[in-house]
Amino acid sequence: MKHLFIRKSIAQLHAEMESDNRLRRILGPVRLTSLGIGCIIGAGIFVITGQAAHDKAGPAIMVSFAVAGLACVFAALCYAEFASLTPVAGSAYTYAYATLGELAAWIIGWDLLLEYTIASSAVAHGWSQYLQEILGTFMQLPHAISKAPFDYSPELGRIVATGSILDLPAILVTATLTVILVLGIRESAGFNAVMVAIKLAVVLFVIVVGAFYVNPANWKPFAPYGWTGVSLFGKTIFGKSGAGGEPLGALAGAAIIFFAYIGFDSVSTHAEEARNPRRDVPIGILTSLLICTVLYFAVAAVLTGMVPYDRINIDAPIADAFRQAGLPRAHLLISIGAVVGITSVLLVLMLSQPRVMLAMARDGLVPPNVFGSVHPRFRTPWISQIVMGCVVATLAGFLPLRILAELVNIGTLLAFVVVCAAVLVLRATHPHAQRPFRVPFSPLVPILGILSSLLLMCSLPKENWLRLLVWLLVGLTVYFSYGRTHSALRNATQQPALPGEVNAK
Numbered sequence: 001m002k003h004l005f006i007r008k009s010i011a012q013l014h015a016e017m018e019s020d021n022r023l024r025r026i027l028g029p030v031r032l033t034s035l036g037i038g039c040i041i042g043a044g045i046f047v048i049t050g051q052a053a054h055d056k057a058g059p060a061i062m063v064s065f066a067v068a069g070l071a072c073v074f075a076a077l078c079y080a081e082f083a084s085l086t087p088v089a090g091s092a093y094t095y096a097y098a099t100l101g102e103l104a105a106w107i108i109g110w111d112l113l114l115e116y117t118i119a120s121s122a123v124a125h126g127w128s129q130y131l132q133e134i135l136g137t138f139m140q141l142p143h144a145i146s147k148a149p150f151d152y153s154p155e156l157g158r159i160v161a162t163g164s165i166l167d168l169p170a171i172l173v174t175a176t177l178t179v180i181l182v183l184g185i186r187e188s189a190g191f192n193a194v195m196v197a198i199k200l201a202v203v204l205f206v207i208v209v210g211a212f213y214v215n216p217a218n219w220k221p222f223a224p225y226g227w228t229g230v231s232l233f234g235k236t237i238f239g240k241s242g243a244g245g246e247p248l249g250a251l252a253g254a255a256i257i258f259f260a261y262i263g264f265d266s267v268s269t270h271a272e273e274a275r276n277p278r279r280d281v282p283i284g285i286l287t288s289l290l291i292c293t294v295l296y297f298a299v300a301a302v303l304t305g306m307v308p309y310d311r312i313n314i315d316a317p318i319a320d321a322f323r324q325a326g327l328p329r330a331h332l333l334i335s336i337g338a339v340v341g342i343t344s345v346l347l348v349l350m351l352s353q354p355r356v357m358l359a360m361a362r363d364g365l366v367p368p369n370v371f372g373s374v375h376p377r378f379r380t381p382w383i384s385q386i387v388m389g390c391v392v393a394t395l396a397g398f399l400p401l402r403i404l405a406e407l408v409n410i411g412t413l414l415a416f417v418v419v420c421a422a423v424l425v426l427r428a429t430h431p432h433a434q435r436p437f438r439v440p441f442s443p444l445v446p447i448l449g450i451l452s453s454l455l456l457m458c459s460l461p462k463e464n465w466l467r468l469l470v471w472l473l474v475g476l477t478v479y480f481s482y483g484r485t486h487s488a489l490r491n492a493t494q495q496p497a498l499p500g501e502v503n504a505k
Helices: 010-017 029-040 043-085 092-099 102-135 168-183 185-211 250-261 264-273 277-306 317-324 328-362 382-398 401-405 408-429 444-458 462-486
Strands: 150-153 158-161 230-232 235-238
Touching (some): 029 185, 043 102, 043 250, 043 277, 043 408, 043 444, 092 102, 168 328, 185 317, 250 277, 277 317
Antiparallel strands (some): 230 235
Protein backbone atom coordinates (compact mmCIF):
# COMPACT_ATOMS: atom_id res chain seq x y z
CA MET A 1 0.00 0.00 0.00
CA LYS A 2 2.85 2.39 0.69
CA HIS A 3 3.74 2.44 -3.03
CA LEU A 4 0.32 3.95 -3.79
CA PHE A 5 1.47 7.11 -2.02
CA ILE A 6 5.02 7.27 -3.33
CA ARG A 7 5.90 10.87 -4.18
CA LYS A 8 8.07 12.47 -6.82
CA SER A 9 10.79 14.68 -5.37
CA ILE A 10 11.27 18.31 -6.32
CA ALA A 11 14.71 17.33 -7.63
CA GLN A 12 13.15 14.88 -10.07
CA LEU A 13 10.78 17.53 -11.37
CA HIS A 14 13.70 19.88 -11.94
CA ALA A 15 15.63 17.11 -13.71
CA GLU A 16 12.76 16.70 -16.17
CA MET A 17 13.25 20.30 -17.25
CA GLU A 18 16.81 19.50 -18.34
CA SER A 19 16.01 16.37 -20.37
CA ASP A 20 16.16 16.23 -24.17
CA ASN A 21 12.52 15.13 -24.37
CA ARG A 22 11.12 18.45 -23.27
CA LEU A 23 9.06 21.11 -24.98
CA ARG A 24 10.36 24.32 -26.53
CA ARG A 25 10.57 27.35 -24.22
CA ILE A 26 9.21 30.26 -26.29
CA LEU A 27 6.24 31.69 -24.33
CA GLY A 28 6.53 35.00 -22.49
CA PRO A 29 4.06 36.61 -20.05
CA VAL A 30 2.02 38.29 -22.79
CA ARG A 31 1.46 35.08 -24.75
CA LEU A 32 0.74 33.11 -21.57
CA THR A 33 -1.82 35.72 -20.53
CA SER A 34 -3.25 35.58 -24.04
CA LEU A 35 -3.56 31.78 -23.79
CA GLY A 36 -5.38 32.17 -20.49
CA ILE A 37 -7.81 34.77 -21.85
CA GLY A 38 -8.19 32.70 -25.00
CA CYS A 39 -9.37 29.72 -22.96
CA ILE A 40 -11.53 31.66 -20.48
CA ILE A 41 -13.58 33.99 -22.69
CA GLY A 42 -15.76 31.92 -24.98
CA ALA A 43 -18.83 29.72 -24.59
CA GLY A 44 -19.17 30.72 -20.93
CA ILE A 45 -19.74 34.41 -21.52
CA PHE A 46 -21.52 34.04 -24.89
CA VAL A 47 -23.90 31.24 -23.84
CA ILE A 48 -23.91 30.20 -20.16
CA THR A 49 -24.47 33.77 -18.91
CA GLY A 50 -27.93 33.86 -20.45
CA GLN A 51 -28.93 30.47 -19.06
CA ALA A 52 -27.77 31.33 -15.53
CA ALA A 53 -29.46 34.75 -15.53
CA HIS A 54 -32.72 33.43 -17.01
CA ASP A 55 -33.05 30.26 -14.94
CA LYS A 56 -31.02 30.73 -11.75
CA ALA A 57 -30.13 34.24 -10.61
CA GLY A 58 -31.71 37.09 -12.61
CA PRO A 59 -29.71 40.34 -12.45
CA ALA A 60 -27.92 38.87 -9.40
CA ILE A 61 -25.86 36.99 -11.98
CA MET A 62 -23.38 39.82 -11.34
CA VAL A 63 -23.01 38.52 -7.78
CA SER A 64 -22.73 34.98 -9.15
CA PHE A 65 -19.77 36.03 -11.28
CA ALA A 66 -18.13 37.71 -8.31
CA VAL A 67 -18.54 34.59 -6.12
CA ALA A 68 -17.25 32.21 -8.78
CA GLY A 69 -14.40 34.60 -9.59
CA LEU A 70 -13.39 34.81 -5.93
CA ALA A 71 -13.25 31.02 -5.68
CA CYS A 72 -11.06 30.98 -8.77
CA VAL A 73 -8.75 33.65 -7.33
CA PHE A 74 -8.04 31.45 -4.30
CA ALA A 75 -7.25 28.50 -6.57
CA ALA A 76 -5.26 30.67 -9.01
CA LEU A 77 -2.91 31.85 -6.25
CA CYS A 78 -2.23 28.21 -5.36
CA TYR A 79 -1.66 27.29 -9.00
CA ALA A 80 0.76 30.21 -9.32
CA GLU A 81 2.87 29.05 -6.36
CA PHE A 82 3.14 25.53 -7.75
CA ALA A 83 3.86 26.70 -11.28
CA SER A 84 6.76 28.83 -10.03
CA LEU A 85 8.09 25.99 -7.84
CA THR A 86 7.81 23.14 -10.38
CA PRO A 87 7.62 24.66 -13.89
CA VAL A 88 7.02 21.45 -15.85
CA ALA A 89 4.11 20.14 -17.89
CA GLY A 90 1.22 18.47 -16.08
CA SER A 91 -0.50 21.19 -14.04
CA ALA A 92 -2.46 19.82 -11.05
CA TYR A 93 -1.37 16.26 -11.87
CA THR A 94 2.30 17.13 -11.33
CA TYR A 95 1.52 19.09 -8.17
CA ALA A 96 -0.40 16.17 -6.69
CA TYR A 97 2.45 13.75 -7.51
CA ALA A 98 4.91 15.89 -5.56
CA THR A 99 2.70 16.24 -2.50
CA LEU A 100 -0.06 13.65 -2.16
CA GLY A 101 1.50 10.67 -3.94
CA GLU A 102 1.05 8.58 -7.07
CA LEU A 103 -2.53 7.40 -6.53
CA ALA A 104 -3.79 10.93 -5.89
CA ALA A 105 -1.82 12.14 -8.91
CA TRP A 106 -3.41 9.48 -11.10
CA ILE A 107 -6.90 10.41 -9.90
CA ILE A 108 -6.39 14.11 -10.60
CA GLY A 109 -4.68 13.40 -13.94
CA TRP A 110 -7.56 11.15 -14.98
CA ASP A 111 -9.94 13.89 -13.86
CA LEU A 112 -8.09 16.49 -15.97
CA LEU A 113 -8.39 14.24 -19.02
CA LEU A 114 -12.14 14.27 -18.50
CA GLU A 115 -12.22 18.04 -18.02
CA TYR A 116 -10.23 18.98 -21.10
CA THR A 117 -11.67 16.33 -23.43
CA ILE A 118 -15.33 16.85 -22.54
CA ALA A 119 -14.95 20.62 -22.41
CA SER A 120 -13.32 20.60 -25.85
CA SER A 121 -16.17 18.53 -27.25
CA ALA A 122 -18.80 20.78 -25.70
CA VAL A 123 -17.10 23.92 -27.00
CA ALA A 124 -16.77 22.42 -30.50
CA HIS A 125 -20.49 21.72 -30.47
CA GLY A 126 -21.23 25.31 -29.37
CA TRP A 127 -18.94 26.63 -32.12
CA SER A 128 -20.94 24.65 -34.68
CA GLN A 129 -24.27 26.11 -33.54
CA TYR A 130 -23.00 29.71 -33.62
CA LEU A 131 -21.52 29.17 -37.08
CA GLN A 132 -24.81 27.80 -38.35
CA GLU A 133 -26.61 30.84 -36.92
CA ILE A 134 -24.35 33.11 -38.99
CA LEU A 135 -24.66 30.94 -42.09
CA GLY A 136 -28.43 30.95 -41.66
CA THR A 137 -28.45 34.51 -43.00
CA PHE A 138 -27.20 33.25 -46.37
CA MET A 139 -27.82 29.49 -46.53
CA GLN A 140 -29.01 26.51 -44.52
CA LEU A 141 -26.89 23.46 -43.86
CA PRO A 142 -28.55 20.11 -44.60
CA HIS A 143 -30.24 18.89 -41.44
CA ALA A 144 -28.44 15.54 -41.65
CA ILE A 145 -25.06 17.16 -40.94
CA SER A 146 -26.14 19.98 -38.62
CA LYS A 147 -26.31 18.33 -35.17
CA ALA A 148 -25.87 15.15 -33.14
CA PRO A 149 -28.18 12.24 -33.99
CA PHE A 150 -29.91 12.38 -30.60
CA ASP A 151 -30.51 14.80 -27.74
CA TYR A 152 -31.95 14.88 -24.23
CA SER A 153 -35.40 16.44 -23.93
CA PRO A 154 -35.97 18.13 -20.53
CA GLU A 155 -39.71 18.27 -21.24
CA LEU A 156 -39.99 14.52 -21.90
CA GLY A 157 -37.17 13.49 -19.55
CA ARG A 158 -35.62 11.09 -22.05
CA ILE A 159 -33.33 10.78 -25.07
CA VAL A 160 -34.96 11.66 -28.40
CA ALA A 161 -33.81 11.34 -32.01
CA THR A 162 -33.03 14.54 -33.90
CA GLY A 163 -33.24 13.14 -37.42
CA SER A 164 -29.63 14.16 -38.05
CA ILE A 165 -26.60 11.93 -38.64
CA LEU A 166 -23.69 13.99 -37.27
CA ASP A 167 -22.50 17.49 -36.46
CA LEU A 168 -20.13 18.02 -39.39
CA PRO A 169 -18.98 21.61 -38.58
CA ALA A 170 -17.88 20.47 -35.09
CA ILE A 171 -15.84 17.65 -36.62
CA LEU A 172 -14.23 19.94 -39.21
CA VAL A 173 -13.17 22.65 -36.73
CA THR A 174 -11.66 20.00 -34.44
CA ALA A 175 -9.67 18.49 -37.31
CA THR A 176 -8.40 21.90 -38.45
CA LEU A 177 -7.23 22.92 -34.99
CA THR A 178 -5.54 19.55 -34.48
CA VAL A 179 -3.37 20.19 -37.53
CA ILE A 180 -2.47 23.68 -36.26
CA LEU A 181 -1.58 22.33 -32.82
CA VAL A 182 0.65 19.59 -34.23
CA LEU A 183 2.63 22.18 -36.22
CA GLY A 184 3.91 23.89 -33.10
CA ILE A 185 3.28 25.98 -30.01
CA ARG A 186 4.57 29.16 -31.68
CA GLU A 187 2.04 28.88 -34.51
CA SER A 188 -0.72 27.92 -32.09
CA ALA A 189 -0.01 30.79 -29.71
CA GLY A 190 0.20 33.29 -32.57
CA PHE A 191 -3.10 32.10 -34.03
CA ASN A 192 -4.67 32.32 -30.57
CA ALA A 193 -3.35 35.86 -30.01
CA VAL A 194 -5.15 37.08 -33.15
CA MET A 195 -8.44 35.51 -32.05
CA VAL A 196 -8.08 36.89 -28.52
CA ALA A 197 -7.63 40.41 -29.90
CA ILE A 198 -10.79 40.06 -32.00
CA LYS A 199 -13.00 38.72 -29.25
CA LEU A 200 -11.73 41.25 -26.69
CA ALA A 201 -12.71 43.96 -29.16
CA VAL A 202 -16.19 42.42 -29.45
CA VAL A 203 -16.58 42.12 -25.66
CA LEU A 204 -15.53 45.76 -25.21
CA PHE A 205 -18.00 46.71 -27.97
CA VAL A 206 -20.76 44.94 -26.03
CA ILE A 207 -19.87 46.79 -22.84
CA VAL A 208 -19.40 50.28 -24.31
CA VAL A 209 -22.29 50.29 -26.82
CA GLY A 210 -24.63 48.23 -24.66
CA ALA A 211 -24.19 50.66 -21.75
CA PHE A 212 -26.17 53.27 -23.71
CA TYR A 213 -29.16 50.89 -23.90
CA VAL A 214 -29.22 49.87 -20.23
CA ASN A 215 -32.50 50.48 -18.43
CA PRO A 216 -31.95 50.39 -14.65
CA ALA A 217 -35.57 49.27 -14.21
CA ASN A 218 -34.54 45.89 -15.65
CA TRP A 219 -32.39 45.32 -12.58
CA LYS A 220 -35.47 45.22 -10.35
CA PRO A 221 -35.98 42.87 -8.63
CA PHE A 222 -32.23 42.35 -8.45
CA ALA A 223 -32.38 38.85 -6.97
CA PRO A 224 -35.74 37.35 -7.99
CA TYR A 225 -34.60 33.84 -7.06
CA GLY A 226 -32.93 34.87 -3.81
CA TRP A 227 -29.30 35.27 -2.73
CA THR A 228 -28.45 31.69 -1.84
CA GLY A 229 -29.36 28.46 -3.63
CA VAL A 230 -27.08 25.89 -2.01
CA SER A 231 -27.69 22.16 -2.35
CA LEU A 232 -26.04 19.06 -0.94
CA PHE A 233 -25.80 16.23 -3.47
CA GLY A 234 -28.89 17.49 -5.31
CA LYS A 235 -31.03 18.39 -2.25
CA THR A 236 -31.54 22.11 -1.65
CA ILE A 237 -30.62 23.13 1.89
CA PHE A 238 -30.58 26.95 1.54
CA GLY A 239 -32.78 29.04 -0.76
CA LYS A 240 -35.49 28.38 -3.32
CA SER A 241 -35.93 25.31 -5.50
CA GLY A 242 -37.08 24.92 -9.07
CA ALA A 243 -39.77 22.60 -10.44
CA GLY A 244 -37.26 19.75 -10.61
CA GLY A 245 -35.91 20.38 -7.10
CA GLU A 246 -32.77 22.17 -8.34
CA PRO A 247 -31.49 25.12 -6.24
CA LEU A 248 -32.17 28.68 -7.38
CA GLY A 249 -30.41 31.91 -6.41
CA ALA A 250 -27.13 33.79 -6.73
CA LEU A 251 -24.98 30.94 -5.36
CA ALA A 252 -26.74 28.41 -7.58
CA GLY A 253 -25.96 30.72 -10.48
CA ALA A 254 -22.30 30.76 -9.43
CA ALA A 255 -22.14 26.95 -9.68
CA ILE A 256 -23.46 27.16 -13.25
CA ILE A 257 -21.46 30.12 -14.58
CA PHE A 258 -18.28 28.66 -13.08
CA PHE A 259 -18.01 27.08 -16.55
CA ALA A 260 -17.15 30.56 -17.81
CA TYR A 261 -13.94 30.62 -15.74
CA ILE A 262 -12.57 27.27 -16.85
CA GLY A 263 -9.30 27.91 -18.62
CA PHE A 264 -6.99 29.96 -16.41
CA ASP A 265 -5.55 26.73 -15.01
CA SER A 266 -4.54 25.76 -18.56
CA VAL A 267 -1.74 28.34 -18.32
CA SER A 268 0.02 26.11 -15.79
CA THR A 269 0.05 23.21 -18.27
CA HIS A 270 2.38 25.32 -20.45
CA ALA A 271 4.94 26.01 -17.72
CA GLU A 272 7.48 23.86 -19.54
CA GLU A 273 7.15 26.08 -22.62
CA ALA A 274 7.56 29.38 -20.74
CA ARG A 275 10.82 31.29 -21.18
CA ASN A 276 10.94 32.31 -17.51
CA PRO A 277 8.31 30.06 -15.90
CA ARG A 278 8.95 31.10 -12.30
CA ARG A 279 7.92 34.65 -13.16
CA ASP A 280 5.85 34.45 -16.33
CA VAL A 281 3.43 31.64 -15.42
CA PRO A 282 2.10 33.31 -12.23
CA ILE A 283 1.73 36.54 -14.21
CA GLY A 284 -0.18 34.73 -16.95
CA ILE A 285 -2.50 32.93 -14.52
CA LEU A 286 -3.42 35.89 -12.34
CA THR A 287 -3.56 38.53 -15.07
CA SER A 288 -5.82 36.51 -17.36
CA LEU A 289 -8.18 35.67 -14.49
CA LEU A 290 -8.44 39.25 -13.23
CA ILE A 291 -9.01 40.71 -16.71
CA CYS A 292 -11.76 38.19 -17.47
CA THR A 293 -13.48 38.67 -14.09
CA VAL A 294 -13.81 42.42 -14.69
CA LEU A 295 -15.10 41.87 -18.24
CA TYR A 296 -17.57 39.20 -17.09
CA PHE A 297 -19.04 41.45 -14.41
CA ALA A 298 -19.45 44.31 -16.90
CA VAL A 299 -21.05 42.12 -19.58
CA ALA A 300 -23.48 40.63 -17.04
CA ALA A 301 -24.48 44.13 -15.93
CA VAL A 302 -25.07 45.26 -19.52
CA LEU A 303 -26.97 42.11 -20.53
CA THR A 304 -29.41 42.19 -17.60
CA GLY A 305 -29.75 45.97 -17.97
CA MET A 306 -30.62 45.79 -21.68
CA VAL A 307 -33.17 42.95 -21.40
CA PRO A 308 -35.40 41.83 -18.50
CA TYR A 309 -33.93 38.61 -17.13
CA ASP A 310 -37.01 36.55 -18.05
CA ARG A 311 -36.76 37.65 -21.70
CA ILE A 312 -33.08 36.76 -22.18
CA ASN A 313 -32.47 34.35 -25.05
CA ILE A 314 -30.73 31.29 -23.63
CA ASP A 315 -29.04 30.12 -26.85
CA ALA A 316 -27.46 33.44 -27.93
CA PRO A 317 -28.12 35.88 -25.06
CA ILE A 318 -25.74 38.73 -25.88
CA ALA A 319 -26.36 38.85 -29.63
CA ASP A 320 -30.13 38.60 -29.11
CA ALA A 321 -30.06 41.44 -26.55
CA PHE A 322 -28.77 43.78 -29.25
CA ARG A 323 -31.41 42.49 -31.66
CA GLN A 324 -34.12 43.30 -29.11
CA ALA A 325 -32.57 46.75 -28.74
CA GLY A 326 -33.04 47.32 -32.49
CA LEU A 327 -29.40 46.80 -33.51
CA PRO A 328 -29.46 43.95 -36.08
CA ARG A 329 -25.99 44.70 -37.44
CA ALA A 330 -24.57 44.46 -33.94
CA HIS A 331 -26.31 41.08 -33.64
CA LEU A 332 -24.32 39.77 -36.62
CA LEU A 333 -21.06 41.31 -35.38
CA ILE A 334 -21.43 39.76 -31.95
CA SER A 335 -22.28 36.36 -33.46
CA ILE A 336 -19.08 36.50 -35.50
CA GLY A 337 -17.15 37.50 -32.40
CA ALA A 338 -18.67 34.55 -30.53
CA VAL A 339 -17.44 32.14 -33.21
CA VAL A 340 -13.94 33.61 -32.99
CA GLY A 341 -14.01 33.56 -29.20
CA ILE A 342 -15.16 29.97 -28.99
CA THR A 343 -12.51 28.97 -31.53
CA SER A 344 -9.72 30.25 -29.29
CA VAL A 345 -11.22 28.42 -26.29
CA LEU A 346 -11.26 25.18 -28.24
CA LEU A 347 -7.67 25.73 -29.38
CA VAL A 348 -6.31 26.24 -25.85
CA LEU A 349 -8.31 23.34 -24.39
CA MET A 350 -6.99 21.00 -27.08
CA LEU A 351 -3.51 22.45 -26.57
CA SER A 352 -3.56 21.71 -22.84
CA GLN A 353 -4.78 18.13 -22.57
CA PRO A 354 -1.83 16.48 -24.40
CA ARG A 355 0.54 18.29 -22.00
CA VAL A 356 -1.10 16.49 -19.09
CA MET A 357 -0.85 13.20 -20.98
CA LEU A 358 2.83 13.94 -21.66
CA ALA A 359 3.52 14.29 -17.94
CA MET A 360 1.67 11.05 -17.17
CA ALA A 361 3.54 9.24 -19.96
CA ARG A 362 6.91 10.38 -18.61
CA ASP A 363 5.93 8.74 -15.34
CA GLY A 364 4.97 5.51 -17.10
CA LEU A 365 1.33 5.68 -16.00
CA VAL A 366 0.12 5.71 -19.63
CA PRO A 367 1.96 4.24 -22.67
CA PRO A 368 4.98 6.54 -23.28
CA ASN A 369 5.41 5.48 -26.92
CA VAL A 370 2.04 7.06 -27.69
CA PHE A 371 1.44 9.86 -25.21
CA GLY A 372 5.07 10.71 -24.42
CA SER A 373 6.29 11.10 -28.00
CA VAL A 374 7.55 14.61 -28.86
CA HIS A 375 7.91 15.43 -32.55
CA PRO A 376 11.62 15.87 -33.43
CA ARG A 377 10.96 18.98 -35.54
CA PHE A 378 7.86 20.67 -34.13
CA ARG A 379 8.65 19.75 -30.48
CA THR A 380 4.98 19.05 -29.77
CA PRO A 381 3.33 15.91 -28.30
CA TRP A 382 2.02 15.12 -31.77
CA ILE A 383 0.67 11.57 -31.40
CA SER A 384 -1.20 12.49 -28.24
CA GLN A 385 -2.52 15.60 -29.99
CA ILE A 386 -3.85 13.56 -32.91
CA VAL A 387 -5.44 10.98 -30.60
CA MET A 388 -7.17 13.74 -28.65
CA GLY A 389 -8.35 15.38 -31.88
CA CYS A 390 -9.97 12.13 -33.01
CA VAL A 391 -11.70 11.61 -29.64
CA VAL A 392 -12.95 15.20 -29.44
CA ALA A 393 -14.20 15.14 -33.03
CA THR A 394 -16.10 11.91 -32.37
CA LEU A 395 -17.73 13.17 -29.17
CA ALA A 396 -18.57 16.58 -30.64
CA GLY A 397 -19.97 15.06 -33.81
CA PHE A 398 -22.24 12.48 -32.20
CA LEU A 399 -23.12 13.67 -28.64
CA PRO A 400 -25.37 16.67 -27.81
CA LEU A 401 -24.25 19.68 -25.79
CA ARG A 402 -26.51 18.91 -22.81
CA ILE A 403 -24.77 15.58 -22.22
CA LEU A 404 -21.26 16.88 -22.93
CA ALA A 405 -21.35 19.90 -20.64
CA GLU A 406 -22.58 18.23 -17.45
CA LEU A 407 -19.25 16.82 -16.23
CA VAL A 408 -16.98 19.79 -16.88
CA ASN A 409 -17.58 21.92 -13.77
CA ILE A 410 -17.33 19.20 -11.15
CA GLY A 411 -14.08 17.85 -12.59
CA THR A 412 -12.44 21.27 -12.57
CA LEU A 413 -13.59 22.03 -9.03
CA LEU A 414 -12.14 18.71 -7.84
CA ALA A 415 -8.79 19.73 -9.36
CA PHE A 416 -8.98 23.05 -7.51
CA VAL A 417 -9.55 21.28 -4.19
CA VAL A 418 -6.50 19.07 -4.76
CA VAL A 419 -4.22 21.97 -5.74
CA CYS A 420 -5.22 24.07 -2.73
CA ALA A 421 -4.68 21.09 -0.41
CA ALA A 422 -1.36 20.28 -2.05
CA VAL A 423 -0.04 23.78 -1.27
CA LEU A 424 -0.67 23.17 2.42
CA VAL A 425 1.01 19.75 2.27
CA LEU A 426 4.09 21.01 0.44
CA ARG A 427 4.49 23.95 2.82
CA ALA A 428 4.72 21.39 5.64
CA THR A 429 6.93 18.79 3.90
CA HIS A 430 9.26 21.18 2.01
CA PRO A 431 9.23 24.43 4.00
CA HIS A 432 12.63 25.56 2.67
CA ALA A 433 12.04 24.89 -1.05
CA GLN A 434 12.61 27.92 -3.27
CA ARG A 435 9.26 29.56 -4.06
CA PRO A 436 9.62 32.54 -6.43
CA PHE A 437 5.89 33.14 -5.90
CA ARG A 438 4.19 32.44 -2.57
CA VAL A 439 0.47 32.33 -1.81
CA PRO A 440 -0.24 35.32 0.45
CA PHE A 441 -1.98 34.85 3.79
CA SER A 442 -1.34 31.11 3.84
CA PRO A 443 -2.93 28.88 5.13
CA LEU A 444 -6.06 31.07 4.99
CA VAL A 445 -6.15 31.42 1.19
CA PRO A 446 -5.71 27.69 0.40
CA ILE A 447 -8.34 26.77 3.00
CA LEU A 448 -10.78 29.29 1.53
CA GLY A 449 -10.04 27.85 -1.91
CA ILE A 450 -10.91 24.34 -0.70
CA LEU A 451 -14.11 25.44 1.04
CA SER A 452 -15.38 27.61 -1.82
CA SER A 453 -14.71 24.88 -4.40
CA LEU A 454 -16.47 22.26 -2.26
CA LEU A 455 -19.43 24.63 -1.84
CA LEU A 456 -19.81 24.97 -5.60
CA MET A 457 -19.34 21.21 -6.11
CA CYS A 458 -22.12 20.44 -3.66
CA SER A 459 -24.44 22.87 -5.46
CA LEU A 460 -24.22 20.87 -8.70
CA PRO A 461 -26.89 18.25 -9.58
CA LYS A 462 -26.44 14.83 -8.01
CA GLU A 463 -26.17 13.25 -11.49
CA ASN A 464 -22.82 14.99 -11.87
CA TRP A 465 -21.50 13.22 -8.80
CA LEU A 466 -22.68 9.85 -10.12
CA ARG A 467 -21.01 10.33 -13.51
CA LEU A 468 -17.81 11.54 -11.85
CA LEU A 469 -17.78 8.44 -9.64
CA VAL A 470 -18.20 6.16 -12.67
CA TRP A 471 -15.36 7.93 -14.50
CA LEU A 472 -13.06 7.64 -11.48
CA LEU A 473 -13.86 3.92 -11.10
CA VAL A 474 -12.87 3.40 -14.74
CA GLY A 475 -9.67 5.35 -14.08
CA LEU A 476 -8.78 3.26 -11.05
CA THR A 477 -9.26 0.12 -13.12
CA VAL A 478 -6.80 1.47 -15.71
CA TYR A 479 -4.33 2.45 -12.99
CA PHE A 480 -4.29 -0.90 -11.20
CA SER A 481 -4.19 -2.87 -14.46
CA TYR A 482 -1.48 -0.78 -16.20
CA GLY A 483 -0.21 2.34 -14.45
CA ARG A 484 0.73 0.75 -11.13
CA THR A 485 2.97 -1.88 -12.74
CA HIS A 486 4.54 0.50 -15.29
CA SER A 487 5.20 3.39 -12.91
CA ALA A 488 8.67 4.81 -13.62
CA LEU A 489 8.99 6.12 -10.09
CA ARG A 490 8.07 2.78 -8.56
CA ASN A 491 10.50 0.86 -10.79
CA ALA A 492 13.39 3.29 -10.51
CA THR A 493 16.48 1.94 -8.79
CA GLN A 494 17.99 5.37 -8.21
CA GLN A 495 16.37 8.73 -7.62
CA PRO A 496 18.27 12.02 -7.68
CA ALA A 497 17.92 14.16 -4.63
CA LEU A 498 18.86 17.69 -3.74
CA PRO A 499 21.34 18.11 -0.89
CA GLY A 500 19.46 17.80 2.35
CA GLU A 501 16.26 16.57 0.65
CA VAL A 502 14.83 13.21 1.68
CA ASN A 503 14.61 10.83 -1.28
CA ALA A 504 10.98 10.31 -2.28
CA LYS A 505 11.45 6.61 -2.57
